[in-house]
Every structure is written in structure tokens, then in C-alpha cells.
Amino acid sequence: MAERATGAYEGTRAKIAGLINAPDPREIVFVRNADEAINLVAYSWGRRNIGRGDTIVLTEMEHHANLVPWQLLVQEKDGDLEFVPGSRTTGCCRSDVYEVLLHLRPKLVLSPTSRTCSGRSTPCAR
Secondary structure: OOOHHHHHHHHHHHHHHHOOOOOOOOOOOOOHHHHHHHHHHHHHHHHHHOOOOOOEEEEEOOOOHHHHHHHHHHOOOOOOEEEEEEOOOOOOHHHHHHHHHOOOOOEEOOOOEEOOOOEEEEOOOO
């Protein structure tokens, strides 16, 4: 039974790798929820790739659970956080500010596709 379960698990990993064009199924990591995934990226990839003066771009719409790991990381690594504000009229992130911040050549850009509390979307297509 354990062998069948492992086979199914690894088969699923391979299918997902194919779906997102990952070069190797071993790059696919299963986690319990988004909070765990964010922390995993912040404390593994982030600690290796963020350094002094590196910029991470977030939005003012971030949920607390997506904000704190990056705050702690830039504090530890002496990096910078920059925030994209929401529009007062639409509540969506301001794409003009994104464009300015992208000229800083950030190491990481995080953006929710929508807000849980308001349901508003961000301009991801741009």
C-alpha cells in the first residue's frame, strides 16, 4: 500500500511539473497552505538570494501572512521593501507605480491577484 501511495504521489508531482513546465518534478513541493508556501520561499530561496540593498516589491493589499516573512527577511539581510499603493477610486494596485518600482530591478515582486476582503483584482495582465 505504501508503495502505491508513493507512486501516486510522485505521479502527481510529475503531472504538475508538466502542467507548469517545470524542468524537473523534484522542483515541485507540496505544502499545506499558502502561508506555509510563503514562509518556505522566504526562508529558503529568500535567504539564499536576497542580500544587502536588494529590493522586494509588495502591494499595500498584502495579507499580514504574506507581509511578515518578507519584513523579517529584509531586516535580516539588510534589504528593502517597496510597496505599490492601491488606487483610491478602484482599490486596485496602481500599475504606474509598478512600472516605476520595476525600474529598481527588484529581486522579487509579489502581488495578490485579488483581495480576500474586497474581491478587487490587481492589474496582473499588465
